[in-house]
Each structure stands twice: as structure tokens, then as C-alpha cells.
Amino acid sequence: MKKIVVYFIACALAASAWSCAEEGPRSKSIFEDPVMQPGSLDQWLLENYTYPYNIQFMYKLRDIETDRGYEMVPAIPDKALAVAKILKYMFYEAYDEVMGVDFMRSHSQRVIQVVGSGAYTTNTVKKGSAESGMKISLYLVNDLTIARVNQEVLSEFYLKTMFHEFSHILHQKREFTTAFKQITPSEYVNDEWMSDGNTLEIALQKGFISRYARAEPHEDFVEIIAFYVVKPDGWWEEQKRLAGDPGASLLDAKLDIVKSYLKESWALDLDVLHAVVQRRFSELGELNLEDLLK
Amino acid sequence: MKKRLYLALMILPLLCARCVPVVEDVFDSSAAERVTAKQRELRALLASAENGWLVDYYPDKQAARGGYAMHVRFHADGVADVVCERETFLPAGEVATSEYDILSDQSVVLSFNTYNKVMHFFSEPSASDVDGWAGDYEFILRESTSDKIEMVGKKWGRRLVMRRCDPAFDFQAYIDDVLATADLLSAFGMFAFQSNGEVLFTATVVDRTFDVSYQEINGTDTVEVTAKIPYIITDKGVRFYEPFTRTDKGVTIENFEWNNTDEKYVCVDPGKSVEGVIYFPADYELKYAEIPGKWILEYRNPNALQADTVEITQKKKNATYTLSCPKIFMFPFELTFVASKGTISLLTQALGFYEPTEHNIRATAYYYTPSTGGGNYYQDIGTRGLRGVWNHDEGGTRKITLVNNGTTTAPVGTYFGLTLRTFDKAGTYVGTFTANPGGYRFTELVLTKIDD
Numbered sequence: 001m002k003k004i005v006v007y008f009i010a011c012a013l014a015a016s017a018w019s020c021a022e023e024g025p026r027s028k029s030i031f032e033d034p035v036m037q038p039g040s041l042d043q044w045l046l047e048n049y050t051y052p053y054n055i056q057f058m059y060k061l062r063d064i065e066t067d068r069g070y071e072m073v074p075a076i077p078d079k080a081l082a083v084a085k086i087l088k089y090m091f092y093e094a095y096d097e098v099m100g101v102d103f104m105r106s107h108s109q110r111v112i113q114v115v116g117s118g119a120y121t122t123n124t125v126k127k128g129s130a131e132s133g134m135k136i137s138l139y140l141v142n143d144l145t146i147a148r149v150n151q152e153v154l155s156e157f158y159l160k161t162m163f164h165e166f167s168h169i170l171h172q173k174r175e176f177t178t179a180f181k182q183i184t185p186s187e188y189v190n191d192e193w194m195s196d197g198n199t200l201e202i203a204l205q206k207g208f209i210s211r212y213a214r215a216e217p218h219e220d221f222v223e224i225i226a227f228y229v230v231k232p233d234g235w236w237e238e239q240k241r242l243a244g245d246p247g248a249s250l251l252d253a254k255l256d257i258v259k260s261y262l263k264e265s266w267a268l269d270l271d272v273l274h275a276v277v278q279r280r281f282s283e284l285g286e287l288n289l290e291d292l293l294k
Numbered sequence: 295m296k297k298r299l300y301l302a303l304m305i306l307p308l309l310c311a312r313c314v315p316v317v318e319d320v321f322d323s324s325a326a327e328r329v330t331a332k333q334r335e336l337r338a339l340l341a342s343a344e345n346g347w348l349v350d351y352y353p354d355k356q357a358a359r360g361g362y363a364m365h366v367r368f369h370a371d372g373v374a375d376v377v378c379e380r381e382t383f384l385p386a387g388e389v390a391t392s393e394y395d396i397l398s399d400q401s402v403v404l405s406f407n408t409y410n411k412v413m414h415f416f417s418e419p420s421a422s423d424v425d426g427w428a429g430d431y432e433f434i435l436r437e438s439t440s441d442k443i444e445m446v447g448k449k450w451g452r453r454l455v456m457r458r459c460d461p462a463f464d465f466q467a468y469i470d471d472v473l474a475t476a477d478l479l480s481a482f483g484m485f486a487f488q489s490n491g492e493v494l495f496t497a498t499v500v501d502r503t504f505d506v507s508y509q510e511i512n513g514t515d516t517v518e519v520t521a522k523i524p525y526i527i528t529d530k531g532v533r534f535y536e537p538f539t540r541t542d543k544g545v546t547i548e549n550f551e552w553n554n555t556d557e558k559y560v561c562v563d564p565g566k567s568v569e570g571v572i573y574f575p576a577d578y579e580l581k582y583a584e585i586p587g588k589w590i591l592e593y594r595n596p597n598a599l600q601a602d603t604v605e606i607t608q609k610k611k612n613a614t615y616t617l618s619c620p621k622i623f624m625f626p627f628e629l630t631f632v633a634s635k636g637t638i639s640l641l642t643q644a645l646g647f648y649e650p651t652e653h654n655i656r657a658t659a660y661y662y663t664p665s666t667g668g669g670n671y672y673q674d675i676g677t678r679g680l681r682g683v684w685n686h687d688e689g690g691t692r693k694i695t696l697v698n699n700g701t702t703t704a705p706v707g708t709y710f711g712l713t714l715r716t717f718d719k720a721g722t723y724v725g726t727f728t729a730n731p732g733g734y735r736f737t738e739l740v741l742t743k744i745d746d
Binding site (some may be wrong): 037059060061062063064068070071072073074075076077116117118120121122125142 | 371392393395397399405406407408409410414417418419420421424425426428431432448449
């Protein structure tokens with residue numbers, strides 16, 4: 001019997017060596033690489049986003065890349081360039097300065113999409129959206145008036161969204177302490193955050209930095225980071241004054257957790273990031289938003 | 295012996311392990327390769343038309359507004375020049391340049407993927423109109439020849455047909471011809487399309503569509519059929535959105551030229567003898583020529599009833615009139631003839647410039663509340679205003695009562711009409727136009743004809 005087994009194994013080995021012929025790899029991909037014109041916006045994006053950060057910056061709209069529930073139009077390329085320059089300076093390079101360039105290379109969304117119009121419903125317009133840490137879309141890019149770029153407009157339309165969505169990636173990779181959710185455990189209202197009853201005044205009084213922060217704890221958490229970073233010095237104190245008691249102390253309790261989380265989990269000092277972003281706002285005037293070569 | 299049998303049984307399955315037989319490929323290349331080849335082909339075809347393509351563009355989910363002629367020139371480097379016959383974010387006839395690409399997500403797709411002030415006018419959403427005009431800017435290739443490309447809008451599904459322009463074609467001249475045709479056609483609101491004297495359907499003009507109705511005999515039943523035929527205005531007439539078929543009559547029609555001498559459409563599809571003649575149904579009110587002349591205008595200002603003689607004259611034939619009475623109106627009004635019904639309308643309108651105060655004067659839809667002495671006016675120029683209701687010459691007197699056309703909600707017990715208001719050069723409201731000789735409030739308007 002042993003012999004049979006040996007024969008059998010020998011035969012099986014021989015058979016396993018006998019397989020179908022394989023075609024070799026094709027010499028050339030069937031997909032055609034886009035031709036990059038030197039000095040073009042595509043080339044600029046390649047050199048400023050793809051090569052340094054491994055990010056695809058999309059400004060040519062493809063409807064399959066958007067939420068087809070909304071009607072949208074593409075970005076004007078000049079405006080897309082301005083937004084690309086602003087994000088690079090105010091967001092990516094701010095993080096580079098604080099954390100070193102590898103931080104964004106490792107953790108940033110892989111795709112940024114800019115869209116000309118907003119995402120309108122009968123009552124609302126969305127300024128941006130994000131897909132599970134992979135992609136972030138910024139809307140209303142065609143509304144950017146390059147001559148009238150200022151901290152308020154940029155924060156409201158683009159930068160707050162960037163800091164907000166990126167902070168989701170951080171807590172998705174390393175969750176924050178459950179103590180955060182316990183500060184205002186019964187005040188989260190999900191979609192009801194949009195209700196007329198949830199005014200900014202009420203949200204502040206209850207210990208939330210924005211109306212949307214009341215949606216759920218993770219939104220609350222990232223709203224604090226986004227607002228804290230983009231708003232000017234003194235803004236947080238002003239919100240506390242508006243919140244009164246107990247809102248002010250609840251806001252501070254949340255901010256303490258946010259700061260220690262970022263420090264302990266990511267070695268990121270929120271105050272340093274705030275200071276860097278504020279300094280960069282003051283330097284924005286030196287940025288040429290219209291010229292590819294400057 | 296038994297051992298050999300076992301051995302044979304063990305080896306047998308191994309001998310069965312063979313490659314599957316070679317199956318002949320149906321196609322010479324893979325699906326991806328074929329799509330890529332199609333993309334390359336379409337790119338080359340688009341750019342090969344040196345004088346561009348004439349495009350029948352239909353926005354809207356149901357193409358309910360009809361279509362607009364565009365001209366697109368595709369350059370090989372991915373740049374497209376787009377022009378439209380109608381005003382978009384640019385005036386009619388002005389070129390908007392942007393980029394295009396040939397993609398492959400649902401078959402082969404033509405995408406205008408950077409912002410174009412002409413093309414994206416039809417897709418631009420806003421808070422008040424979340425789908426905009428519901429026009430597409432990504433199109434799936436359906437079929438193509440060297441002279442004609444048929445596509446379908448990816449999101450809203452409207453058909454897009456592109457026809458190659460010959461080297462002598464001049465789109466600016468074509469626009470002029472389209473506008474001239476549109477001008478001629480605007481005079482007529484209803485047509486009866488007939489084949490050899492037999493009526494195929496009657497059609498009411500609504501924007502650039504025919505609201506069609508006809509009776510179809512189905513066995514022993516007679517069925518009332520209604521349909522919509524969106525169309526585009528060409529340099530010579532109209533072209534339907536797609537061929538229209540009256541199945542029971544075996545007639546399919548698509549292209550018509552307008553014969554202005556005989557005032558009728560003539561089908562120019564090969565072998566078809568179909569005409570669209572002007573048609574007045576039994577309940578049609580007044581024809582254009584029956585309105586001009588002298589009328590008594592009764593009105594309230596603000597409470598008291600007043601009456602003055604006004605004159606209505608032809609402004610643009612079959613389209614508008616001028617209503618004047620220097621005694622009460624410093625600026626005459628424009629009346630619109632509603633050709634589909636045979637009636638008139640008086641809408642919110644700009645009247646003119648009043649030099650002493652350097653104000654623009656506007657007549658706006660308005661209601662006066664007698665109980666309070668106040669009123670509400672609506673300054674937006676567009677659809678608000680009054681429509682005429684004819685008394686069918688009862689008692690031998692021709693009367694047209696001008697009532698709220700329904701676009702403004704006026705409370706019960708108020709008087710509806712027009713008010714004259716002033717605006718500064720920036721368009722900001724200033725106040726009532728008190729310099730007008732007949733005052734600034736004209737409500738409860740009734741016209742009575744006094745000569746023939």
C-alpha cells in the first residue's frame with residue numbers, strides 16, 4: 001500500500017506541474033495615459049498634490065464621482081486653481097509645518113474633488129461632502145471671488161470642511177475616549193439638529209460649538225477641531241461668553257478632551273496648529289491665486 | 295491485482311485534468327480594448343468636423359420647453375467652443391470655450407467637464423430651482439456616421455443629435471435665420487396637421503412644443519389621444535425632437551419648413567405630403583386683427599370708477615399691441631396677444647424713463663385694499679399681470695375684462711390691476727409715479743369696443 005501512495009504522490013506532483021499555457025503580460029496598457037501639457041493646471045496639480053502627497057485633485061467633473069441626487073455643474077478651472085492653492089497653503093502645508101510632511105502623506109484623503117455649484121435641495125445647500133476618509137468634495141467653487149478672498153469666506157466655504165472631514169479620519173484611526181460623549185450625553189439629536197428649535201444660541205447654551213455639533217458625538221468632536229483651528233484668536237472665548245453657564249464650562253470640558261486626545265494619540269498640539277493657520281491667514285495676501293507659475 | 299486496480303483508479307482522475315478546449319473569441323479584442331477604440335474613434339470624428347457640429351439640444355426631463363440650436367467645435371486638444379442660439383450666461387451667438395473629454399463609464403461618453411457658460415447654463419442649479427433647466431452635459435454615444443452623431447443625455451435622458459456642418463456653414467447667419475423663423479412662427483398659436491386633406495392632429499403651441507390631440511379609432515372605440523411634440527426651430531421651419539408617428543394612419547413625420555406666403559408648415563420628409571395649417575377651434579376667442587381700434591377703458595383709481603377712451607394699435611404683428619391714452623397715461627402700455635387662445639394679456643412691464651426725476655417707470659401687478667386704503671405691488675417683470683376675458687359680444691357689445699392671470703394671490707375684496715412705480719438707475723424701488731396724469735393706480739379694468 002505504501003508503494004501505491006508513493007506512486008500516487010509522484011503522479012500527482014507530475015500532474016500539478018502540467019498546467020495551461022499562460023500568455024505573458026501585455027507589453028502596453030490598453031488605457032491611454034492623458035497627455036499633460038507643460039504649464040497646464042493638470043501639470044500643476046500633479047506636481048503640487050499628486051507627487052508630494054499622493055492626492056488626486058479633480059476639477060474636471062464626472063457625474064459618477066458626484067451624488068447624482070443633486071444637479072451640479074463643473075468648476076471654472078481658474079477658480080479650481082485658486083482653491084487648490086488655498087488648500088495647499090492653508091491646510092496641507094499648515095499640517096506639514098506642525099507635523100512634518102509624512103503626516104499628510106499617510107493620513108490625508110486620497111481624492112479632492114471641486115465642484116462649481118452647490119448641492120441644492122429645496123431648503124438647503126451643501127458646501128461639501130466626504131466619503132469614508134477617501135475623498136472629499138468641495139462645492140460652490142465657482143462662487144469664489146478671487147479678489148475678495150478673506151478668512152471668513154475661506155473658513156466658511158472650504159477650510160472648515162477640510163479640517164472637519166480630516167479630523168474624522170483621525171478619530172476613525174484612533175478613537176477618542178468615551179468620556180467625551182458623557183459630557184452632554186442626552187443632548188445629541190441626530191437629524192433634528194436642523195430643526196428650528198436648535199438655534200445656534202441654544203446649541204451654545206447646551207455646550208455645542210455649532211448647531212451641527214448636536215448631530216452626534218463624532219460630529220461634535222470634529223466641529224470643535226475645525227472651528228478652533230480656523231476661527232481667529234479670541235473667538236472661542238466669545239462663544240463661551242455667548243453660551244453662558246453651563247454651556248461655557250461644557251465647551252471647555254470638551255475642548256480639553258480634544259486637545260489631550262490630539263496630543264496623546266497624534267502628538268499634535270491643537271494650539272500650535274491654530275497659531276500656524278492664523279499666521280498663514282495673515283500671509284494669504286502674498287499668495288498669487290491666479291498664476292500657475294507663481 | 296487489487297493494488298493495481300487501486301492505482302489505476304487513483305491515476306484516472308489525474309488524466310482527466312486537462313485544459314478546457316480552446317473557444318473561438320467572438321470579438322477580435324477585449325471589451326476594454328473595443329471601448330478604448332470607440333473612444334478614440336469618437337474623439338477623431340468630433341475633431342474632424344473643421345467647421346463644427348450643429349447640435350439639437352433639449353433640456354428638461356420631458357423636453358417640455360422644446361429645443362435650442364447650438365454649434366460646437368471640438369478641437370483635438372480637448373477644447374470645445376460652444377455657441378447657442380438663445381441667451382444663456384452669455385448673449386446669443388457668443389462663444390464659450392471650455393474642455394471636453396471622451397470617457398467610458400456607460401459605454402462611450404462625451405463630457406463637457408469644465409465650466410462652460412453656454413452649455414452649463416442649462417444645468418446650473420440654484421436654491422429656487424434645484425435642478426436648473428435639467429439639461430445634460432454628459433452624453434452617451436448611441437450611434438454615429440461621419441455626418442451625424444446621436445447621443446442621449448446621461449442624467450436626464452434627452453436625445454442629442456449633432457450634424458456635421460459643411461465648410462460654408464455660418465452659425466451666426468443661421469442664428470439670424472432661426473430668430474427670423476421664430477419671429478414668424480410666434481404669430482400663430484394653433485395648427486391642424488393634415489395629410490391629403492385628412493386631419494392627423496391639432497396642435498397648440500406652448501413654448502417650443504406642440505400639445506397634440508387627435509382621435510384614434512381602435513376597433514369600435516374612439517380614443518382621445520394627447521401627446522407632446524417638442525421641437526427645435528431651424529433656419530427654415532421646425533424639426534421635431536424625434537419622429538412622430540400616428541400608428542393607425544401609418545404616418546411618420548419629423549421635418550417641416552414654414553411657407554410664409556401661405557402661412558403653413560410643409561413636411562419636407564421624403565414622400566410625405568403633410569401640411570400644418572393655421573387653425574382656430576370653435577372656442578377660439580378673438581383673432582389678432584379684431585383687437586385694434588378705439589375702446590372705452592373703465593377702471594378704479596383708487597376707489598372711484600373712471601372711464602376714458604383709449605386706442606389699441608398694432609405693435610408687432612400677431613404678437614403685441616400698444617395701448618395709449620395721453621390723457622391718463624404718460625407712457626403707453628404693451629398688450630400681448632395670446633395666439634393659442636385668441637386673447638390679450640397685460641403684464642408687469644417697463645414703461646420708460648422719466649427725465650425730470652431720472653427714474654425708470656414700471657407698471658407692476660397690484661392689488662388695492664379698499665378697507666385699508668393700502669395696496670401691494672409686485673415689481674418683478676415676467677408673468678404677473680392680467681389676462682383678458684372676452685364677453686363673446688353678448689348684447690352686441692364687445693367687452694374684454696382684464697382679470698388677475700392667477701400668478702399673484704390677491705385677497706378677496708381687493709381690486710386687482712396695475713400700479714405705476716418709479717425705480718432709480720440701479721433698479722432700486724423709489725416710490726409711486728405721481729407725475730402720471732391719470733394717477734398711479736388702475737384696477738378693475740374693463741375694455742369696451744366703440745368702433746369697428
